[in-house]
Amino acid sequence: MQKRLEGKSILVAGAGGIGSALAQRYALEGASVVLGDIDLPSARATVDAIVQAGGEACAVELDGAQEESIRAAVATACDRYGGLDGLHANFATLIDCDPQAGVLELPMEVYDETMRVNARGFFLCTRAVLPALIERGGGSIVYTSSAAGNGGPITQSAYAMSKSAGHALMRHVAARYGAMDVRANTIAPAMTLHPRLEAQIPATFIEWAKSAAKIKSRVGRPDDIAAMGALLLSDEGSYITGQVISIDGGTTMRP
Structure with a gap:
């Protein structure tokens, strides 16, 4: 494994299936990782695994939609590791999940909560x-989005809108702060399967996801997202900014 993130401190906001893989990959690449999640025991379990493997990491309780919570996580990274070189914002609410709800049927409280967490967060x-x-002299922000933000789904309108809003935010950061050596990019996965999710969804849905992609042998894995994130956070990715990069097996194809 290359040590592309050696000497860098990275805040991963959001643990769980993808977030834990991100933290483990970044630590393996040499980064000092602060892993934050609203479920602190989940973040701690991942950090324990990182430390046992010889990596450097710490866990913090983090509600990414609460300003003081995210400020405290940033302060922890700066105090513990002397500064911050990167953020991977990876959390989301999936409360907008009714397969029958379009704009006319979606409760406003579901819309408001989706935007509060996913866009405002x-x-x-x-x-x-x-x-x-x-202050560090530059760095990289990576946002986890979704193929829903690029497509035209017939359901999950609030979720898709929140993800598209994240794309606009990413481009703003890339455009306004690029001269300060701050880069920003978005990774847009389609279905990304991990054990906790696999236990919750029917096999027919997994087969549908395979059929929608051009790669038919499997669906996405958290390691796919982590591999791209490691590049975007590293100096090897220092000329990549302002991009939405789809990691979806060809489910979407855009110019």
Whole structure:
């Protein structure tokens, strides 16, 4: 394994299936990782695995949609590791999950909560992290989005809107702060299967996801997202910014 993130400190906001894989990959690449999640025991379990493997990491309780919570996580990274070089914002609410609900049927409380967490949360994370990156002399922000933000889904309208809002935020950061050596990019997965999710969804849905992609042998894995994230956070990715990169087996194809 290359040590592309050696000497860097990375905040991963959001543990769980994808987030834990991100933290483990970044630590394996040499980064000092702060892993934050609203479920602190989940973050601690991942950090324990990282430390047992010889990596450097710590866990913090993090509600990415609460300004003081994300500020505290940034402060922890700066105090413990002397600064911050990158953020991977990876949390989301999936409350907008009714397969029968379109714009006419979606309850406004579901819409409001989806935007509060997914759109406002990424905005707050960005506001909290940018000063630390600028003080460091630059850095990288990676946002986890979804293929829903690029397509035209007939359901999950609030979720898709929240993800598209994240794309706009990413481009703003890339455009406004690029001169300060701050980069911003988005990874847009389609279905990304991990054990906890696999236990919750029917096999027919997995087969549908395979049929929608051009690669038919499997669906996405958290390691696929982590591999791209490691590049985007590293110096090897230092000329990549302002991009939405689809890791979806060809489910979407865009110019």
